[in-house]
Amino acid sequence: MPELPEVEIIRRYLEQKLTGRKVERVEVLLPRMIKWPTAGEFEAMITHHKITAVKRRGKYLLLELDHGQILVVHLRMTGRLKYQEDLTSLDQYARILFHLDEGKLIYADTRTLGTLYLIPKSEISRISGLATLGPEPLSPEFSLTYLRQLLSRHKGKIKSLLLDQKALGGLGNIYVDECLALAKIHPCTCPAQLNDSEVQTLYDAINEVIRQGIEHGGTTFRDYVNGEGKKGNHQNYLLAYSRQGQPCQFCGAIIIKEEVAGRGTHYCPVCQKLKK
DNA sequence: ACGAGCACCTGTGTGC
DNA sequence: TGCACACAGGTGCTCG
Numbered sequence: 001m002p003e004l005p006e007v008e009i010i011r012r013y014l015e016q017k018l019t020g021r022k023v024e025r026v027e028v029l030l031p032r033m034i035k036w037p038t039a040g041e042f043e044a045m046i047t048h049h050k051i052t053a054v055k056r057r058g059k060y061l062l063l064e065l066d067h068g069q070i071l072v073v074h075l076r077m078t079g080r081l082k083y084q085e086d087l088t089s090l091d092q093y094a095r096i097l098f099h100l101d102e103g104k105l106i107y108a109d110t111r112t113l114g115t116l117y118l119i120p121k122s123e124i125s126r127i128s129g130l131a132t133l134g135p136e137p138l139s140p141e142f143s144l145t146y147l148r149q150l151l152s153r154h155k156g157k158i159k160s161l162l163l164d165q166k167a168l169g170g171l172g173n174i175y176v177d178e179c180l181a182l183a184k185i186h187p188c189t190c191p192a193q194l195n196d197s198e199v200q201t202l203y204d205a206i207n208e209v210i211r212q213g214i215e216h217g218g219t220t221f222r223d224y225v226n227g228e229g230k231k232g233n234h235q236n237y238l239l240a241y242s243r244q245g246q247p248c249q250f251c252g253a254i255i256i257k258e259e260v261a262g263r264g265t266h267y268c269p270v271c272q273k274l275k276k
Numbered sequence: 277a278c279g280a281g282c283a284c285c286t287g288t289g290t291g292c
Numbered sequence: 293t294g295c296a297c298a299c300a301g302g303t304g305c306t307c308g
Contacts, residue, residue: 003301059302076302078286093286111285113302129303156278165303172301222288224301241301262280264299 002075004136004170005213006224006232007059010081013227015054017083018063018105022050025099033095033109036117045069045118046098058133058169064121072117072127073107078223079114082106110223133169137210142168147203151191158194159187160261162206170210174219174241177266178209181240184250186274187260187267193275212237240266 002010026046031039046065053064061081063071073081080091084104087097091108096116098105107116117127125131135141150168154161161167162176171179180187183205185198194202218224218232221242225231235242239249244257248268257266 006301074302076284077300109285110287111300113285115303154277160279163302174301219301221301 002059002079002218002224003172003175003213004059004210005175005216005234006218006226007056007061007075007170008214009218009232010227011054011056011061014061014063014081014083014105017103017227018051018054018100020050020052021103022101023047023065023098024101027097027099028095029097030095030112033107033112033114033116034118035115036119042116042118046071057130058136058165059172060127060130060133062124068121069118070121070124072119072124072130074115074129075109076111076113076115078110080106080108080223080225080229081227082108082225082229083227084229129165132166134165134167136169137171137206142207144200144203147206148196148199151194151199154191156191157187157261158185158189158191159263159265161191163261163263168206171206173263174238175209175213177241178213178239179205180272181267182209184268184271186272187265188274240268242266 023046026043028034028039028043034042050066051063052066055062059074061073084106087104091106093108093110094106095109096107119126135146159176162171162179183202185202213219213234216232216234216237217226219234220231221235240255243255244266246255248255248271251270253268253270255266256269257264259265
């Protein structure tokens with residue numbers, strides 16, 4: 001479900017609500033959500049500890065605790081992390097409950113594909129997806145030079161490169177389609193074929209799409225809600241994603257959907273022509 | 277190095 | 293109405 005903008009929106013809200021809170025009790029309702037350590041150890045090691053910071057890397061949320069352990073959460077497709085004052089309206093798919101000294105933190109997940117870890121800060125690189133995460137849009141590490149080098153080395157399709165978290169941390173299927181639509185690049189384009197001005201356009205598009213996604217509170221189709229349980233607004237601003245059959249905002253041609261890199265892919269066949 | 281296929285799960289929308 | 297099937301904001305594995 002959530003990509004970088006959605007996770008960042010959740011982080012910002014949870015940071016306000018959770019920083020300084022103490023965990024008084026943990027209830028793991030579905031033990032297989034916990035990848036490390038065991039569910040029992042997970043409960044015991046978090047209990048009685050304070051949350052000192054709420055951070056994010058790519059699509060991972062990192063809740064730092066006062067004893068040097070970090071609660072790492074990846075929401076995958078349908079995970080939700082919500083703060084609420086009490087349990088009067090508990091999510092039907094609640095999988096883990098954190099009872100705090102003030103309020104509750106709920107991990108809910110419909111498809112249960114999400115992953116949670118508790119790991120010492122110094123060993124965080126044992127989570128392979130985190131260790132190999134590439135630079136994020138809007139960060140200093142994501143420079144034009146970096147993107148240019150990335151593109152020159154990759155032999156596959158541009159879409160699969162942008163989805164690769166080792167290349168770039170935080171983009172997912174929605175925002176990749178949006179970046180390519182804004183930059184007017186066909187998803188099957190061979191990255192090395194892009195000229196300097198197209199690379200610059202793509203670079204700006206990636207940053208702009210992510211910036212707007214955050215500004216609009218993320219994109220909600222069905223499951224995504226922010227830390228407060230509310231939907232995002234960016235679905236109202238999309239250029240391509242889920243707009244198949246509707247007119248392109250730039251030229252009026254009909255947006256099409258087909259499979260690229262194993263994912264449903266939406267683009268304008270006129271603006272985003274494949275260069276040969 | 278890359279793509280394809282599958283696995284992990286559950287819910288929803290579609291067509292018959 | 294019921295059933296079967298495709299598909300879904302992600303990632304990691306195997307295989308060729």
